[in-house]
Amino acid sequence: MKKEWEKDRGLFIRMFMTMFLLAVIYLAFIAVLSVLGVSIVPIIIIAGIMLFAQYYFSDRLV
Numbered sequence: 001m002k003k004e005w006e007k008d009r010g011l012f013i014r015m016f017m018t019m020f021l022l023a024v025i026y027l028a029f030i031a032v033l034s035v036l037g038v039s040i041v042p043i044i045i046i047a048g049i050m051l052f053a054q055y056y057f058s059d060r061l062v
Helices: 009-035 041-061
Strands: none
Touching: 009 041
């Protein structure tokens, strides 16, 4: 009993755009911190906290 899932192009585009825009936000934030002269260690710590928070709260935001 094999069930084929039909492709959902709209879902793919929404998921891709969400991941792309999240990456843009993270990179822009890190770039701003870098331009402001923040050293690499706090940038890595802040980015790690942001990634953890996004992962932890992602199911609660939906």
